[in-house]
Amino acid sequence: MVRHARPRAKAAASQKAARGSQAPRSGKPAAGAGPGGEFGLPPSVTPSLPPVASFAELDLPRPLAAELAAQGLAVPFPIQAAVLPNALAGRDILGRGRTGSGKTLAFGLPLLARTAGLRAEAREPLGLVLVPTRELAQQVTEALAPYARALGLRQTTVVGGLPLPRQARALRDGAEIVIATPGRLHDLIERGDCALGRVRITVLDEADQMADMGFLPQIVRLLRQIPADGQRMLLSATLDGNVGRLTREFLRDPVLHSVDPPAGAVTTMEHHLLHVAEDDKRVLVTRIAAREGRVILFCGTKRGAQRLTTRLLASGVRAAALHGGKSQPQRTRTLGQFKTGEVTVLVATNVAARGIHVDDLDLVVNVDPPADPKDYLHRGGRTARAGGSGRVVTLVLPEQRREVEKMMRDAGISPRSHRARPEDPELARLTGARAPSGVPVAIAAPAPAPAATATHRPPRRPGRPTRGTASASGAVRASLQGGGRRRRAR
Known part of the structure; x- marks a missing residue:
């Protein structure tokens, strides 16, 4: 024809x-x-x-x-x-x-x-x-x-x-x-x-x-x-x-x-609130990021995501940022590196909360808790996909406790709550947290x-x-x- x-x-x-x-x-x-x-x-x-x-x-x-x-x-x-x-x-x-x-x-x-x-x-x-x-x-x-x-x-x-x-x-x-x-x-x-x-x-x-x-x-x-x-x-x-x-x-x-x-939650997904002190939060996030295996860390702002990525790279963690301030070629390359394992930590804003599928991703961490229950559900939906299992961990500062608990109720989630310090065995059990190598790394950008x-x-x-x-x-x-x-x- x-x-x-x-x-x-x-x-x-x-x-x-x-x-x-x-x-x-x-x-x-x-x-x-x-x-x-x-x-x-x-x-x-x-x-x-x-x-x-x-x-x-x-x-x-x-x-x-x-x-x-x-x-x-x-x-x-x-x-x-x-x-x-x-x-x-x-x-x-x-x-x-x-x-x-x-x-x-x-x-x-x-x-x-x-x-x-x-x-x-x-x-x-x-x-x-x-x-x-x-x-x-x-x-x-x-x-x-x-x-x-x-x-x-x-x-x-x-x-x-x-x-x-x-x-x-x-x-x-x-x-x-x-x-x-x-x-x-x-x-x-x-x-x-x-x-x-x-x-x-x-x-x-x-x-x-x-x-x-x-x-x-x-x-x-x-x-x-x-x-x-x-x-x-x-x-x-x-x-x-x-x-x-x-x-x-x-x-x-x-x-x-x-x-x-x-507002249904996935039955194969665990939800945990980690109550942390502000002085411990930076070290605790770095230890979680240094785990064996991939993880998505969600931040509330582009600037916060970029700063966290820089700190993680300096600590020896293979991290990359994904947010709306990145050009599309950068976003595409970063996703590709994360899917292949060249990057083990994706530090993202809500731009990654929907439309991203990564096989066998078993952990999502809300470094900054979302304000909207729908954002929480979609962030968490990056794990436990297609019948798999996974955990969603949300870090909660003392002043955030009331707002986070309300957000979880609105999302229809009943999480388990824990008090966490950087070297607690429970933190390692839940997230695989461990000490980073301390040797700075650089992520090479692949050819376009x-x-x-x-x-x-x-x-x-x-x-x-x-x-x-x-x-x-x-x-x-x-x-x-x-x-x-x-x-x-x-």
Whole structure:
């Protein structure tokens, strides 16, 4: 099939027509998310399909089923088992499951399966995934890449930090699935490089965080450009606040799949409060950081994270900082070093609280306690992922005790409390704390990744155009080069 590039002016006119031709879904008698009228809506009208016990029970395209088998996946996680039958049937979805529970495949498999066999025109994607951060965009892209390739579907990652001309070129070449942060997608639409009038399936991943980050007006404008009869899926570890507005306006008779309570904690995760004196805190943090094995240390500010990283390096701990003040190439390299073990301590702000998956991470430490219970749950969600176990340790100064205890109650957590000194055996038992080497270390920055397009292309097939082809790994690297504006993706 030959694809004809539409002139930019014509694409912009098509986008304007699509925007003007539809009214918000709030004009229809929207149905609710489930029993009890969550978000102030009545219960769902259409009965929910029952969950499945295996992927084999689903009517998936043969290449998709084969790729799941090749990946060693036979039994879905609870959120996947619940969401997949209804999402594959075209239902609008509200999905709530704890972080690390497998939500990406819960929306990704239906998105790809229902797009299989279709071909996008230039600048007009068929599926859209909106995410709040570049790190989460990378994770979603990597997770879906093998399944998209198996179906011959093209993915394009659209995030702040990648030069606009490169992203515009990828959209002109055609991509069935676009994974985007709202700000950068809005820019490309304003330029006439993308139109949403042919989008059939829309996913909002971590919808509550996008609303909290101030993206809600942009999300509303984007959703109003998408045909009202398409499928919408909203998934997050928490579904609250402004998510209710999105649900009422844009979802039709949605089915709610909640495999965890709204502030649910992971049963395989331990929670500990360490009450420490201010004079002991610096030494205690250094000893925890010197443990054998990786750990994420969360700080409240960029400056605090950078200072702690400098102190740890001087003490002989292989640490690196991750925060919104870093450029995107620096953030990408740091994450890569942490995942490979070259860096054993990631000192981070809340920029790392969502959208980062690291295998076998068994400890998260809140050096500075978060004020928001949702931030606590998402920080802790970096450990005990996909059925694993882990510990979340929060350091509490005397003056922080009351606020931290309230925050834990609001999060639905009942932690164990301990008084800790740097050389206490209990500290070593809980965290693996030990004395650092004292020999300063320096972390060498790896060579930057080569430039490539931002599009995931399937292998060449007879009769298909081959321009703009790039490997999945190269595409992920390219999609995260550069440093965009902080407001667009922290």
